[in-house]
Amino acid sequence: MSLNTAARFTAVLLFCSLLNKVVAQKGNINSLKLRIAQLEQKADYKKDTAWLNAINILAFTYSETNPDSSLLLLKDHGFYCRDADYILGEAAAYSNMGVAYYNKGDYTASIEKLNQSLKLCKEKKFATFLPKVLNNLGLTAMAQGNYSKALQYYYECLTAAEAVNDQNTEATVYNNIAIVNYYQNKLDDAEVNYKKFLDVSTQLHDSDGIVIANNNIGEVYLDKNEFIKAKQYFTSALTTARLSGSKRSMISATKNLGLLYFKIDSLDRAASYFKQAADFALETGYKPSACVALTGLAKTLHKQEKLNEALAYAQQALNMAQEMGQPQLMRDAYEVLAAVYESKGESMQALKHFQLFKQYADSLRNSEAERIGERLKAEFDFSKKELEFERKSLQQRWLTFSAFAALITALLVIFLVYRSRQKEKKANVVLHHQNELIEQQKKNAEATLEQLKATQKQLIQAEKMASLGEMTAGIAHEIQNPLNFVNNFSEVSSELIKELVEEVDKGNTDEVKAIANDLIGNLEKINHHGERASSIVKGMLQHSRSSSGQKELTDINALCDEYLRLAFHGLRAKDKSFNAKFETSFDETIGKVKVLPQDIGRVILNLINNAFYAVSEKKKTAGDSYTPEVIVSTKKINDNIEIQVSDNGTGIPQKALDKIFQPFFTTKPTGQGTGLGLSLSYDIITKAHNGQLKVETKEGEGTTFIINFPNSQV
Structure with missing residues (x-):
């Protein structure tokens, strides 16, 4: 699974988090269905706001894992809410339909329903629900590749959320703005906005938000190939998820650790984390993440040449993706299956699954091309607006220039009128010269001050470089010892490997195990002394660079x-x-x-x-x-x-x-x-x-x- 796909599912996870908490407070889906059945015993239950709300919550819960069921529940729900004069429920129904269409990939229908909800929110001034609808519209525009429109919705959403002190939605929007930055390959901007999201989530003590923020920041560092930082954030996400007891949050963190270790070819650990993520996801019924984790596990096992296991997990992922109707996940599963069948030498099966993979990949590429077209059109429209703005600005500048010219003319007339007053003229001339002299002295003083500041900075840097120069020779001596150990143990290990090969050829298992243990010991020592050399170099680098100001x-x-x-x-x-x-x-x-x-x-x-x-x-x-x-x-x-x-x-x-x-x-x-x-x-x-x-x-x-x-x- 690509990081962009991972970011999309992260957005959806956060997109659903607030109402999922409502569901958690009311009980699981079965108890919610029971509650609905009890309410439907009333004669006029379709005008009961409790029933209308319960249907909305159940439909939203289904919108991610089973969007067709969600849309079936909501088919006439807007009409029922309007008939009961429950306009907020009607706005929520349209919003939930927009979410369901979004998860089906029907972005045109999603925008239509979300705009219906937005219109009701603005007409009836539903200030607390408005930020959520704007956020959903931003997500849909982002999915279409219309990033400028998405950012427009997100910034409008921030203003609306701040007006009602909706910090949860505010945090969500910072995350989604960061995702737009990520899609645009502006990784530094994405990191900044993800960290804003982390700050707000920390202030709110929102463990789910903290986990998602740490996961997203880790994904940015993973994309930058900064694996140590990525691991720190993924591990922090997993720790927070475990402390909060949120299995759903643990899934994302565990899956990301699997992606990290897969990327650095630590396949045993990657397989372990993917397996944990899949088990957690299947246990909680979170099918999209289960499918992603199973696909990652199948890829890892295939790379380890465990072909039968890889085939089983890939087939399980495909079945789940087909059940959900998720084309991206089906594409990924078919790709793994084609590769596994090819490795097993089953050419016909490999060809069949590769053709299915290509079919879904081409379909998604066509959708991507449409999204790029939408984005380019939006950018073209934005450019036209910029040109119109520049034209109006030019007119405004001409008006300002005309006014300024008129002002100069008026001043000239005044000067000519008072020219006859020779004494006042002389006084003005003297005052003007004095002002010029003062201004020049001020400029000279400022220039001198800047020169002194620059000289001071140069002297301070010279002192730092002098201390660095004194330290360099010591570093050369200190780093030589661990490097000698690394070289020596590497030479010994090379000889041991030759012996290992000879003993394997002889079939001497006990000697092979003994040599393998010696190699493990040597590698541990190489690692120890390598870390020692690394710490010395790190110390030198820390000494040479300017302080970050962070303790x-x-x-x-x-x-x-x-x-x-x-x-x-x-x-x-x-x-x-x-x-x-x-x-x-x-x-x-x-x-x-x-x-x-x-x-x-x-x-x-x-x-x-x-x-x-x-x-x-x-x-x-x-x-x-x-x-x-x-x-x-x-x-x-x-x-x-x-x-x-x-x-x-x-x-x-x-x-x-x-x-x-x-x-x-x-x-x-x-x-x-x-x-x-x-x-x-x-x-x-x-x-x-x-x-x-x-x-x-x-x-x-x-x-x-x-x-x-x-x-x-x-």
């Missing part, structure tokens, strides 16, 4: 340990003769703390580099009896986190202590420091993290920098 849960101890080693090896790379003892003392109870990791990393790296520089300078004059030493420690003190970087180096002169956090002040020789490191560090700790950066020093004996900031884990 993240960060392991402070790991951060300090990483930068201590990188700083040491960076200095060693520049000066092979340098050596120093370094130690750590970490409080393991700290856990993860919410900080700006790139910024905190820069602070720690800067302080550690300064410490190594201080002990290096002292080593040049102190002789062999002196042992350079740097200690990095962390401690949790009440609700605060404290980080200390200590050295036994040269210390800081007392006269310089008051200036060390000032921009451009440095104790290093000219050309060896920008004077911005401690200033930036001070701003990061005090302004961005509401903390303190202090220093304790004794000249000639050493220095300790102390970082203290509030502990935040939420």
Whole structure:
């Protein structure tokens, strides 16, 4: 199943969610039918609003899984509602018929019925029902490919929903606008609007909306081939669905995880998730998702060459799609069946099913061509409106220009009348020159300010790049170890595979199992050291890029340990003769703390580099009896986190202590420091993290920098 198809079913799921909740409150379909039967015992039940509402709810429930039954129920229902003077029920009946026709793929009939509902809502001022009808019209226009018309309905729907504080529909519309962005391949815009949908759903504590939003954002990342982010959002969706106990929501999240693992060729996991999704869907009676999951499972099993199982699931999916009359799902099922029969060597069956697949695919392509035609026509009409608007704007500009010319003429006449007043003229001339001088001075001052800002940004960037350069050599040393392990274990694994092939040829099963276990162990070690190298590269990238302004849960101890080693090896790379003892003392109870990791990393790296520089300078004059030493420690003190970087180096002169956090002040020789490191560090700790950066020093004996900031884990 394509992602566009997945997005369509997501829209339908959200489209139905509000009234489904009403159904859930009233009981299942059987109890609803029983209620209808009880109401029909009355003599004049067709004028009873309770019966009219019950029929509307049952018809809406059928509109997705069995639209023909829904339309049969609603055949004369609008007339019954009108006869009972229940106009809101009549509007709901037309809207439900529009939903049923939408799910059948008859978009022309859907628009006709929805417009009847819209007309009643506007005439009778049904403000609370109006947003839902507008949203349904947007969905139908979107299905036709008329995206400009769909967006017009959606934005009108947002205004109507805000007027009655209908936050549920507002959230739904953000989701549908995102789907339009998705169809237009505007993935960044789709991501933004899906996240608005997620924000509103979170505010409403709507677990279904949260699940759908996470699923949709995951689909965007899956389409971008950002598999890790996609997995995070799909997993979050599944977790929320499980906590809320919503099996229907679990179906979508589980199915999407199946799509993810299928796309990355993790076929066992893909099959597992597709099977779970199919079971959940069959259990809840949600046939469209069951059919999609079964088709995905069949594709996965076919790729695994489990042909009989693939054939069974594909046939089950086809039967279900035929029962629902869903041409897209039938096309997908026929495609899988044709592929499976071909792999089984049953050419006649393969040809038969391929022809059926082609028949449905051509039919859908024709429908798609009609939708594209509708979209192009809508865009052409929109362009004509734009040209008309530009023509009117040009006329308006000419009128404005004429008025302006008349104004200039009037001013000229006034100037000529008062020209005789020489003194006033001279005063005006002097005032005019003064204004020009003031304006020029203002422009000069603004230009100077902008130049200063640009220079400041360049200096700050130079400081960041300087710290990155110092770290690079350390990274080269640190990353070499895991890479050596990866290379060594890869060579060993290659030899083991050759042995495995030899033992397989001999039929020595026990030896094959032993070698396989060794290979598993080697692969685990390769993965471990690969992740280690990846974490080092990730740390470097985080350090080099600008802060996003978003705080993240960060392991402070790991951060300090990483930068201590990188700083040491960076200095060693520049000066092979340098050596120093370094130690750590970490409080393991700290856990993860919410900080700006790139910024905190820069602070720690800067302080550690300064410490190594201080002990290096002292080593040049102190002789062999002196042992350079740097200690990095962390401690949790009440609700605060404290980080200390200590050295036994040269210390800081007392006269310089008051200036060390000032921009451009440095104790290093000219050309060896920008004077911005401690200033930036001070701003990061005090302004961005509401903390303190202090220093304790004794000249000639050493220095300790102390970082203290509030502990935040939420």
